[in-house]
Structures are given as C-alpha cells and as structure tokens.
Amino acid sequence: MPIFAVMKERRLSYGLLCLCALGLMMGCSGDGAQMRQQLEALEQQNVNGEKLLNDSLAESLVSYFDKHGDANERMRAKYILGCTYAALNELPRALMTYYEAADCADTTQADCNYRVLSLIHGQCAMIYHTQVQPRSELKELRLSEYYAWKDKDTLQAIKRYAQQSGAYDFLKMPDSVLFVKKRAARLFREVGKPDRAARTLGGSTITSLLKKGDISKALEYSRLYEQESGLFDEAKNIAKGFEIYYYIKGECYLATHQLDSAEYWFRKELHDGKDIRNQIAGNKGLQEVFEQRKNSDSIAKYATLAYELNDSAYSLSEMDNIQKYQASYNYNHQKFLAKQKESEAKIAWLTAIIVILIAGILFWVFFRRYHLFKHVALDYRLRNAEITRRFREMAKSVPLQYPTNDDWKQLRSLVEHEIPSFHDILNADDAPLTEMEYDICLMSRVHILPNEMAKLKQCVPSYVSNIRKSLLKKVFGKEGNADEFDDEICKIGNKTL
Numbered sequence: 001m002p003i004f005a006v007m008k009e010r011r012l013s014y015g016l017l018c019l020c021a022l023g024l025m026m027g028c029s030g031d032g033a034q035m036r037q038q039l040e041a042l043e044q045q046n047v048n049g050e051k052l053l054n055d056s057l058a059e060s061l062v063s064y065f066d067k068h069g070d071a072n073e074r075m076r077a078k079y080i081l082g083c084t085y086a087a088l089n090e091l092p093r094a095l096m097t098y099y100e101a102a103d104c105a106d107t108t109q110a111d112c113n114y115r116v117l118s119l120i121h122g123q124c125a126m127i128y129h130t131q132v133q134p135r136s137e138l139k140e141l142r143l144s145e146y147y148a149w150k151d152k153d154t155l156q157a158i159k160r161y162a163q164q165s166g167a168y169d170f171l172k173m174p175d176s177v178l179f180v181k182k183r184a185a186r187l188f189r190e191v192g193k194p195d196r197a198a199r200t201l202g203g204s205t206i207t208s209l210l211k212k213g214d215i216s217k218a219l220e221y222s223r224l225y226e227q228e229s230g231l232f233d234e235a236k237n238i239a240k241g242f243e244i245y246y247y248i249k250g251e252c253y254l255a256t257h258q259l260d261s262a263e264y265w266f267r268k269e270l271h272d273g274k275d276i277r278n279q280i281a282g283n284k285g286l287q288e289v290f291e292q293r294k295n296s297d298s299i300a301k302y303a304t305l306a307y308e309l310n311d312s313a314y315s316l317s318e319m320d321n322i323q324k325y326q327a328s329y330n331y332n333h334q335k336f337l338a339k340q341k342e343s344e345a346k347i348a349w350l351t352a353i354i355v356i357l358i359a360g361i362l363f364w365v366f367f368r369r370y371h372l373f374k375h376v377a378l379d380y381r382l383r384n385a386e387i388t389r390r391f392r393e394m395a396k397s398v399p400l401q402y403p404t405n406d407d408w409k410q411l412r413s414l415v416e417h418e419i420p421s422f423h424d425i426l427n428a429d430d431a432p433l434t435e436m437e438y439d440i441c442l443m444s445r446v447h448i449l450p451n452e453m454a455k456l457k458q459c460v461p462s463y464v465s466n467i468r469k470s471l472l473k474k475v476f477g478k479e480g481n482a483d484e485f486d487d488e489i490c491k492i493g494n495k496t497l
Contacts, residue, residue, distance in 0.1 A: 035064050052087050122160060
C-alpha cells in the first residue's frame with residue numbers, strides 16, 4: 001500500500017476517534033448541565049418551603065455528583081437528599097445523610113460553600129430538637145452559627161445563636177437563656193431588625209425573669225414585645241400561633257397581684273388558643289388565680305381540667321415517641337434488605353422485640369406518672385377540703401372551738417368517699433378501733449398536725465403520739481414511732497404506687 005494511502009487511512013481513523021470522543025464529551029456535558037439544573041430546581045423548591053418527596057431523583061443526583069461533581073456539588077446533592085428523607089419522616093436516615101453531606105465539604109478551599117454547610121448543621125439541630133436531645137442540638141446550632149459567620153451571613157448567624165436559648169431552657173439553665181436572649185436581641189438591633197429583637201425578648205425570656213423574681217424587667221420586655229414585635233393588630237390581638245403569650249401576660253399580672261387582669265388574660269388564652277398546649281396553660285393560670293383568692297371549688301375545677309389535658313398531652317407525646325422509635329427501627333430494617341433472608345428475619349425479630357420493650361417501658365412510665373398524679377390529686381383534695389380547713393381553723397381559734405358531731409360526720413364522709421376501703425382496712429374483725437382511735441386515723445389521713453389533733457380531742461400531745469404509735473402496731477403490725485404511723489396511713493388509697 002502506498003505511504004500516502006496509509007497516512008490518509010490513519011488520518012481518517014484518527015478523525016473518527018476524535019469525533020467519537022467529542023460526541024461523548026458533549027453527551028457528558030449535556031448530562032452534567034441537566035443534572036445541575038435538576039439540583040438547582042430542587043434547591044429552589046426547598047428554599048420555597050415545598051416538601052421534597054422524590055427520593056429516587058435525589059438519590060440519582062447524589063450518585064451522579066459522587067462520580068462527576070466537585071466537593072460543593074457533592075455536599076449540595078447530599079443535603080437535598082437529607083431534606084427529602086426528612087420530608088418523608090425518615091429522620092435517622094436524614095441525619096446520617098446530613099453528616100455525609102457535611103463530610104463532603106472541603107473547608108481548606110476558598111470556594112467552600114459555607115452557606116450550605118451552615119444549613120446542614122441547622123437541619124441536624126432541628127432533628128435533635130424534635131428528639132429532645134438538647135446537648136446535641138446545642139452542638140449543631142453552634143456549628144451552624146460558626147459557618148454562617150464564615151459565610152458572612154450575619155442575620156443567619158444571629159438567628160442560630162438566638163435558637164441556642166431553647167436548648168438552654170430545656171436544660172433548665174435560666175441564666176444562660178437570659179444571657180443568650182439579651183445578646184441576640186442586641187445583635188438583631190445592630191443589624192436593623194428591631195422586630196426580631198423584640199420577639200427574642202418575649203416568651204421564655206419573660207418567663208425566666210419572672211422565675212428569678214425580676215418582675216420590673218419582665219414587664220419592660222413584655223411592653224417591648226407588644227410594641228415592636230409586629231405580631232399584634234390594632235386591637236392588641238396576637239398573631240395566630242403565638243397565643244401562649246396571653247398566658248405569659250397573665251403570669252406578669254399574677255406576679256404583681258392584679259388578679260382580675262390575670263384572670264382576663266388566662267381566659268383569653270383559653271378562648272383564642274385552641275390547641276392542647278394553650279388549653280393547659282389557660283387552666284393552669286386560672287388555677288393559680290383562684291389559689292390566691294382561696295376559692296376551693298374553682299381551684300378543684302381548673303386543677304382537674306389541667307390534669308385531664310396534661311394526661312391527654314402526655315399520651316399523645318408517648319405515642320409520638322413510640323412512632324419515632326418505630327421510624328428509627330424501620331430504617332435499620334431497610335438498611336439490611338439486601339442481605340440474606342435469614343439475616344432479614346433475625347433483624348426483623350430483634351426489631352420487634354426492641355419496639356415491644358420500648359413500648360412496655362413507655363407504658364410503665366405513663367402508668368407510674370398517672371398514678372403519681374392521682375396520688376397528688378387525692379392528697380390535695382383531702383388536705384384542702386372545706387371540712388379539713390374548718391378543723392384547722394378550730395384548732396387555731398381563740399378561744400378554742402371544738403368539732404361538733406356533724407363536723408366529725410362530715411370528716412368521716414370525706415375520707416370514706418375518697419377512699420371507700422378506708423374504714424374496712426382499719427377496722428379488722430378481731431381488733432376494731434375505738435372512736436378516739438378512728439378519729440385520730442381520720443385526722444392523720446387529711447394531714448392535720450398532731451398538736452392540732454390534741455387540741456381538737458381535748459388532750460395532751462403526748463397522748464395523741466402514744467395512740468398513733470400503738471395504732472402502728474395494732475393496724476399495720478409494725479413496731480415504730482408515731483411519724484411512721486402517719487407514713488403508713490397516708491399510703492391507704494395509693495396502693496398502686
């Protein structure tokens with residue numbers, strides 16, 4: 001073959017090879033542009049607050065950018081996948097994906113996307129907040145704040161700093177709450193956000209100040225919140241979703257002993273705040289008002305309402321916790337779907353056992369708390385009943401007054417109505433109590449003091465102590481002192497504790 005023909009053939013082959021390579025590069029370039037457009041579209045949906053529910057698309061983006069993207073693109077894709085898992089309520093999976101996204105960041109590079117890195121740690125903090133893990137939440141909020149400062153996003157950094165007060169509040173560190181809130185409010189004002197500053201000084205800030213007894217500062221922040229937060233209309237009604245402030249306002253009036261005003265705001269809380277949190281707060285506030293007014297009927301009414309609402313709220317919370325644990329174990333199960341069937345069966349069995357165990361523990365905790373509250377409520381009713389208070393007043397009267405037969409009947413009726421088994425437990429067939437002994441038992445159960453018993457029964461305190469000591473042996477079969485008798489008799493009616 002002539003040399004020119006060979007060269008021509010080689011040039012033709014080389015040209016075809018170049019065309020193929022160019023076509024391949026153009027195809028890859030087209031795929032890359034399309035993938036970046038899809039990633040940007042999902043990011044925009046996320047910014048707009050739209051839920052990301054297409055996990056297949058997000059996973060395909062992660063797969064592509066893991067192979068063809070730079071550090072920032074890999075981080076952005078994994079962040080969007082984490083947001084998708086979070087929207088699907090797969091929180092453990094979302095948390096793991098967020099951490100994988102953060103690991104993609106190359107903070108040694110000048111073009112590192114600190115904005116996304118700050119958002120990642122902010123989302124981790126949100127998950128820890130829902131799972132009531134304040135220390136982990138605090139750690140993530142600090143990282144989110146740090147990277148927001150690195151991104152020179154001052155407003156975002158201040159927001160993340162202000163959010164740290166919530167974790168301190170849950171950790172019962174009021175001094176830290178106040179420090180963070182005050183500093184955050186000052187920073188918001190410095191960047192021209194007086195409304196955010198006022199909102200920061202509302203809520204838990206006012207509550208923390210009231211607990212510390214700094215009423216003047218609490219009232220100052222309350223006025224600032226109403227004037228500058230932008231949450232109130234012309235009629236001084238707060239925006240929907242913020243009604244819990246009416247309870248805080250009522251607490252301010254309660255602290256200054258303005259009971260009528262406090263009652264007004266607590267009732268407004270009940271009227272405007274329809275969710276269970278607001279209803280609990282309103283009833284609790286009214287209970288406090290009537291405790292100061294010494295209105296026993298209203299105290300009992302609102303205490304009972306608050307108890308019933310708390311009971312419902314606790315049940316809902318426990319169910320939510322069970323669902324969170326279930327979601328966690330469902331995820332663990334999904335991780336191993338690709339394994340052998342024998343391994344899947346073992347994992348499923350283990351998961352079921354753990355869920356049942358957790359459900360049992362939660363039920364036991366609920367059962368304990370429920371009966372503990374019943375015990376407190378029973379003792380509260382006995383201690384604060386009208387006839388009990390009358391007995392105490394007679395013991396303190398000058399000149400001394402003594403209970404009538406009708407008074408004793410009312411006391412017996414109170415105790416035996418609240419604890420139907422009380423009489424039968426104390427009066428064994430072989431050793432019935434005398435009238436004096438039974439009256440001492442009744443007074444001990446409603447928490448009347450020994451020296452008050454002595455006055456009401458017209459005897460010396462030592463005689464009452466001797467009777468109580470002997471009753472410990474006679475009724476409960478124990479040797480001990482009079483105080484031990486009081487402990488034993490107060491257990492009657494609370495045997496389930």
